Amino acid sequence: MAKAVKQSAVAKELKKEYLIQHLKEVEGLIVKWIGQRKVPGPFSPHEEGLGWKSEYRPSLEADPDSNHILRSHIRSRALWRHHTEWERQLALAWLLVTQLREMSTGQLPLIRDGDTVGIWTNYVATALLAAFEGLRRNRRVRMNYKIPENGLGVAAGDFKIDTGAATEKQRKAIQEKHSGLVMSIVQQQTMKQLVDCWHEIVVLEEHMTQLVSKILKSRDILYPCSFCRHLWK
């Protein structure tokens, strides 16, 4: 009898240890998740090019186990309400980004032999980026056109938008056309909608970050999930 009592005390101790360990992991997961919730700009440069490739979703939320842990250990209704709205705005932003890309591609100059898809993708993507950033910051759009290192074509910032222009006149013609595209995008209602939507996303993100840091500070995460339910008993 005495032995049985002793064993169960050991088991209890062990469970407590596991639970402490689990809660530490939960905290780590939440911190990582806060970092992932910072959405990259819809047209910003990254390793694979310019702008979103799909609707933004933090990878931890795409993973069913992590998602379950986050939703079980964070019980703040206000947070998840913000989160639902944030997801709705992200879906809307993706829709607008897609529309803007389609509209802007329709305004491309004639494609010439030797032009690559990459060049035309950059042509549109740099125009969208410049228009979005200008409008968002309420600044006049300034393009930074350069001559690429090999002396041929035109670059907008770090991205080549033409490979053929060899003379000053040819370059100027391309720059003017490209600036024209930027200006026409700035005027688009869809772009204005996207800027408003982006503002909402950023505000919601700030609210969520504040709520989550409060939650972490007060350790308001002491709830069971399916991975720790047995440790609470």
Ligand SMILES: [Zn+2]
């Ligand atoms: Zn748990």
